[in-house]
Amino acid sequence: MNVLSLQWLSRSLGLSIAIGLMPAALAQTDNLSLTPAAGGGVVTAKVRAQAVDLRDQALAGSKAFDWVESLTTEVGPRLAGTAAEARARDWAVDTLTTLGFENVRVEPFTMDGWERGLERGAILQPFPQPLTLTALGGSVATKEAGLSAQVQVFESLTALKRAPEGSLTGKIAYVGHAMRATQTGSHYGYFGALRRVGASIAASKGALGLLIRSIGTDSHRMPHTGSMRYDDAQPKIPAAALSNPDADQIERIASRGQPIEIHMTLTPRFTGKVSSGNVIAEIVGTDYPEEIIMMGGHLDAWDLGTGAIDDGAGVAITLESARLIKASGLRPKRTIRLIFWGAEEVGLLGGYDYVRRYQASLTQHVAATESDFGAGKIWQITSRVSTEGKAVVDVIAELVEPLGVAPGATDVAAAGPDLTPMIAAGMPGFRFVQDGSDYFDLHHTADDTLDKIEPGNMDQNVAAYVVFAWIAANASVSDWGWQTP
Amino acid sequence: MNVLSLQWLSRSLGLSIAIGLMPAALAQTDNLSLTPAAGGGVVTAKVRAQAVDLRDQALAGSKAFDWVESLTTEVGPRLAGTAAEARARDWAVDTLTTLGFENVRVEPFTMDGWERGLERGAILQPFPQPLTLTALGGSVATKEAGLSAQVQVFESLTALKRAPEGSLTGKIAYVGHAMRATQTGSHYGYFGALRRVGASIAASKGALGLLIRSIGTDSHRMPHTGSMRYDDAQPKIPAAALSNPDADQIERIASRGQPIEIHMTLTPRFTGKVSSGNVIAEIVGTDYPEEIIMMGGHLDAWDLGTGAIDDGAGVAITLESARLIKASGLRPKRTIRLIFWGAEEVGLLGGYDYVRRYQASLTQHVAATESDFGAGKIWQITSRVSTEGKAVVDVIAELVEPLGVAPGATDVAAAGPDLTPMIAAGMPGFRFVQDGSDYFDLHHTADDTLDKIEPGNMDQNVAAYVVFAWIAANASVSDWGWQTP
Numbered sequence: 001m002n003v004l005s006l007q008w009l010s011r012s013l014g015l016s017i018a019i020g021l022m023p024a025a026l027a028q029t030d031n032l033s034l035t036p037a038a039g040g041g042v043v044t045a046k047v048r049a050q051a052v053d054l055r056d057q058a059l060a061g062s063k064a065f066d067w068v069e070s071l072t073t074e075v076g077p078r079l080a081g082t083a084a085e086a087r088a089r090d091w092a093v094d095t096l097t098t099l100g101f102e103n104v105r106v107e108p109f110t111m112d113g114w115e116r117g118l119e120r121g122a123i124l125q126p127f128p129q130p131l132t133l134t135a136l137g138g139s140v141a142t143k144e145a146g147l148s149a150q151v152q153v154f155e156s157l158t159a160l161k162r163a164p165e166g167s168l169t170g171k172i173a174y175v176g177h178a179m180r181a182t183q184t185g186s187h188y189g190y191f192g193a194l195r196r197v198g199a200s201i202a203a204s205k206g207a208l209g210l211l212i213r214s215i216g217t218d219s220h221r222m223p224h225t226g227s228m229r230y231d232d233a234q235p236k237i238p239a240a241a242l243s244n245p246d247a248d249q250i251e252r253i254a255s256r257g258q259p260i261e262i263h264m265t266l267t268p269r270f271t272g273k274v275s276s277g278n279v280i281a282e283i284v285g286t287d288y289p290e291e292i293i294m295m296g297g298h299l300d301a302w303d304l305g306t307g308a309i310d311d312g313a314g315v316a317i318t319l320e321s322a323r324l325i326k327a328s329g330l331r332p333k334r335t336i337r338l339i340f341w342g343a344e345e346v347g348l349l350g351g352y353d354y355v356r357r358y359q360a361s362l363t364q365h366v367a368a369t370e371s372d373f374g375a376g377k378i379w380q381i382t383s384r385v386s387t388e389g390k391a392v393v394d395v396i397a398e399l400v401e402p403l404g405v406a407p408g409a410t411d412v413a414a415a416g417p418d419l420t421p422m423i424a425a426g427m428p429g430f431r432f433v434q435d436g437s438d439y440f441d442l443h444h445t446a447d448d449t450l451d452k453i454e455p456g457n458m459d460q461n462v463a464a465y466v467v468f469a470w471i472a473a474n475a476s477v478s479d480w481g482w483q484t485p
Numbered sequence: 486m487n488v489l490s491l492q493w494l495s496r497s498l499g500l501s502i503a504i505g506l507m508p509a510a511l512a513q514t515d516n517l518s519l520t521p522a523a524g525g526g527v528v529t530a531k532v533r534a535q536a537v538d539l540r541d542q543a544l545a546g547s548k549a550f551d552w553v554e555s556l557t558t559e560v561g562p563r564l565a566g567t568a569a570e571a572r573a574r575d576w577a578v579d580t581l582t583t584l585g586f587e588n589v590r591v592e593p594f595t596m597d598g599w600e601r602g603l604e605r606g607a608i609l610q611p612f613p614q615p616l617t618l619t620a621l622g623g624s625v626a627t628k629e630a631g632l633s634a635q636v637q638v639f640e641s642l643t644a645l646k647r648a649p650e651g652s653l654t655g656k657i658a659y660v661g662h663a664m665r666a667t668q669t670g671s672h673y674g675y676f677g678a679l680r681r682v683g684a685s686i687a688a689s690k691g692a693l694g695l696l697i698r699s700i701g702t703d704s705h706r707m708p709h710t711g712s713m714r715y716d717d718a719q720p721k722i723p724a725a726a727l728s729n730p731d732a733d734q735i736e737r738i739a740s741r742g743q744p745i746e747i748h749m750t751l752t753p754r755f756t757g758k759v760s761s762g763n764v765i766a767e768i769v770g771t772d773y774p775e776e777i778i779m780m781g782g783h784l785d786a787w788d789l790g791t792g793a794i795d796d797g798a799g800v801a802i803t804l805e806s807a808r809l810i811k812a813s814g815l816r817p818k819r820t821i822r823l824i825f826w827g828a829e830e831v832g833l834l835g836g837y838d839y840v841r842r843y844q845a846s847l848t849q850h851v852a853a854t855e856s857d858f859g860a861g862k863i864w865q866i867t868s869r870v871s872t873e874g875k876a877v878v879d880v881i882a883e884l885v886e887p888l889g890v891a892p893g894a895t896d897v898a899a900a901g902p903d904l905t906p907m908i909a910a911g912m913p914g915f916r917f918v919q920d921g922s923d924y925f926d927l928h929h930t931a932d933d934t935l936d937k938i939e940p941g942n943m944d945q946n947v948a949a950y951v952v953f954a955w956i957a958a959n960a961s962v963s964d965w966g967w968q969t970p
Contacts, residue, residue, distance in 0.1 A: 073737045076614030084614075129561030129569075129791070132931060220705055221790070221931040245934040249791075252558045252935075305706070306614070306734075446617060446706040449730040450737075 042391045047474040051399055054324050054466040064458035067316035072306040072450045079303040080343035081113040081274035088299045092279040092340050099323055101281035109353040111343055113274035114138055116303055117267030125261040133240040134223035135266045136195060140236045146265030147209050153254040157194040160201055169206035174250055181217040185436040191215055199239040200231035210239040213247035218441035221245055225302050226444045227346055238266050276342035278350045283326055287333040293472045294337040294368035295465060298344035298418055305448030314371030315340050317458060321465035332473030341418040351418035362425055363482050367472045369430050370416020375453040376435035378405050378464045382412040384429040386481025399467045403460050428480035432464050527876045532959040536884055539809050539951040549943035552801035557791040557935045564788040565828035566598040566759035573784045577764040577825050584808055586766035594838040596828055598759035599623055601788055602752030610746040618725040619708035620751045621680055625721045631750030632694050638739040642679040645686055654691035659735055666702040670921040676700055684724040685716035695724040698732035703926035706730055710787050711929045712831055723751050761827035763835045768811055772818040778957045779822040779853035780950060783829035783903055790933030799856030800825050802943060806950035817958035826903040836903035847910055848967050852957045854915050855901020860938040861920035863890050863949045867897040869914035871966025884952045888945050913965035917949050
């Protein structure tokens with residue numbers, strides 16, 4: 001998951017909480033009626049029974065964990081635009097082909113490459129000791145000998161913004177924040193801004209470098225990387241994140257009132273124009289092959305970990321959901337398209353390329369959604385669909401209710417980061433919301449590894465996605481409510 | 486805590502479990518009697534009341550957390566024999582002097598220095614990706630260009646021992662293990678042997694290097710260092726520990742049956758003869774100043790973390806216990822000696838130096854104990870004392886019972902790693918046993934930092950140690966049962 005997709009995340013959270021308190025919203029899930037559930041008319045009893053069967057197959061034990069095990073073991077880290085990401089595409093193409101999917105292909109695009117180098121940090125004064133830090137994605141390098149300077153401590157991005165012009169001349173700005181773990185990850189939107197824009201703001205005050213408290217909720221010596229951007233109007237200064245215990249240390253020392261001098265060496269490099277790509281595979285529809293039900297996750301992952309929860313899990317969940325349909329021998333009326341996005345972490349590049357490539361046929365995407373919030377259980381559906389679309393969503397909601405999933409906000413378009421450009425183009429929104437209470441403990445760290453995934457949670461996710469795909473691909477509704485932007 | 490002290494740990498665990506099942510042992514804590522508690526005669530009612538008051542002062546909120554905050558912040562990592570360990574001695578001397586302790590001094594000794602260098606690891610084949618590893622303490626370096634070789638995977642040290650001679654020629658041995666978290670840390674003794682002796686056993690089969698699964702119970706990308714020793718009869722080969730998730734990765738790849746080639750670069754260096762030392766401070770006794778009640782923790786810590794649980798906590802707990810006595814204005818009959826040991830992690834060097842230095846007056850140490858098992862709550866007392874000594878231990882046990890501490894094995898001499906040489910010389914044993922369920926999650930890793938300590942647990946520990954010190958220093962018993970070796 002990428003910070004650029006925060007808008008949808010933040011929106012969904014605020015709104016879903018409000019909705020949760022509204023009796024009218026709760027009434028939509030009232031199943032006390034003795035008549036068939038609302039929306040029952042948009043799918044046949046047979047399709048409904050098939051969806052239940054697929055769901056229960058998933059719950060009985062799916063292969064989703066095996067897929068993420070395979071991807072994280074046989075490819076491991078897979079930074080956008082690198083040979084490792086290319087190996088991930090090979091892995092995906094091989095896997096999808098072996099499983100018998102149709103139209104398996106890579107849709108390539110080019111991007112500006114960036115790769116991490118050496119990373120070293122230390123407190124020089126008053127209490128010499130090493131610091132654990134990592135470069136933010138897209139940071140420029142320090143000089144080879146590194147950067148040593150006095151630190152000015154700020155408690156927040158807001159406080160940094162308030163610093164007078166020129167007040168950071170010759171200094172490194174350190175900025176803390178108070179991000180906390182939430183079920184929905186809602187703090188990421190607000191506090192993540194520090195990582196994204198902090199360097200240029202610090203540079204505008206004269207700073208030589210930026211050091212931030214990791215945008216994360218753990219307390220391990222695990223710095224969190226993630227993308228950043230420079231404002232072209234400001235000098236480009238190197239930017240790194242400290243692990244939370246190291247940030248605590250800086251703040252404890254600062255509280256003693258003595259000047260702090262630190263050193264950091266970062267040697268990332270820009271690798272020029274490099275290749276990335278989305279991987280696509282299909283189960284072609286029998287009746288409306290041109291109409292698309294799309295789901296997926298992103299294939300790239302930050303280089304520090306092996307991309308298990310971000311986003312091997314999403315790839316594995318959606319892959320397994322499609323595989324269950326394929327293996328059942330059933331054929332959907334519409335085409336079910338799996339998409340494994342490339343270069344999500346560095347700016348949703350796969351998502352933007354897709355919209356450019358499919359501009360002419362975007363409205364043939366009946367429904368599209370993405371799994372990219374870890375490997376926790378799904379507990380909510382958010383959506384933004386027309387009345388007609390709602391009839392389909394209601395069937396999906398009814399069938400996933402036994403999984404512990406309840407409908408949430410109905411005016412949230414969010415469908416996953418890589419779908420942000422399609423949502424902007426007016427696509428109706430549908431999203432399964434996962435429990436992300438521990439997501440930002442691991443997000444963008446070396447600790448994003450397979451051992452953090454509970455296989456049973458994966459099965460629950462697959463059960464939900466397979467219901468989504470089968471119902472959406474076979475319902476009588478083909479327009480869930482595309483909007484004119 | 487150091488692996489060399491495993492004997493006492495293992496003994497205490499096996500025995501305490503056995504004792505726990507014995508009705509006879511349980512009977513010793515039977516407080517249903519209406520007569521005064523056993524042992525009441527060895528201390529006056531006034532001393533007992535003073536101990537209760539000191540205990541309750543500690544529980545009301547001690548400064549123990551502040552001391553460990555200060556040490557871990559203002560000194561941070563403090564590897565034995567380095568300038569950082571010297572700064573820790575300065576910190577201790579300054580702190581103890583400021584608090585008004587008597588006879589504050591450093592007792593120096595020399596040792597063979599070792600310092601960590603660069604550490605890099607990677608899987609080269611079949612699935613290229615980085616590995617997170619760290620050199621074991623005392624390991625030789627690889628060549629500057631590193632060591633690349635095929636890996637032979639063993640599931641245990643026993644399996645490695647069974648490998649035929651010459652079967653590892655040209656290879657790196659990887660050895661896993663199945664260490665689990667226990668309240669008492671009992672698995673460390675058994676599984677820690679891999680770290681200590683594994684390299685020379687691998688070398689005896691022809692191996693070029695040793696890579697082990699970290700001796701630890703967490704699942705983070707945090708390799709655990711710790712001391713190792715070479716058998717002089719074998720070639721010295723470089724030895725490193727992988728984090729547990731990295732070890733999982735190696736084992737997953739190995740299960741696929743393909744050859745694994747890995748690279749490791751380690752550049753530690755031996756720094757020749759360097760200085761370490763124990764720091765001592767006293768509250769001199771009024772009646773028997775030559776009789777010593779001693780407590781402390783070790784001042785050195787592995788270089789990866791800041792030595793919060795190992796063993797800043799032990800230093801802070803015992804320092805605060807003595808400070809409470811000092812601040813109360815009370816004076817003990819015997820001398821209360823605080824000792825902060827140097828160079829524990831690299832072979833209990835402070836403990837051995839102490840025994841050499843005080844050879845002639847060892848039996849004047851009435852009781853000595855050490856806090857070196859983290860910052861969890863104390864839940865048990867183990868001891869090995871005479872009948873006379875037991876009367877004092879019973880009073881201590883009675884007064885710490887409200888803290889959730891119960892008597893355990895009575896034939897366990899263990900008093901803490903640095904006291905191993907004194908116990909070997911026949912000293913009676915007394916130890917407060919802490920809950921170490923999460924100790925080996927953090928032990929010897931970069932993650933051993935202040936945020937892992939719960940201040941309330943520290944206060945409970947101080948409450949116990951202050952009772953120990955005050956009762957032991959004022960009881961009528963001056964020989965708890967020294968044994969002739």
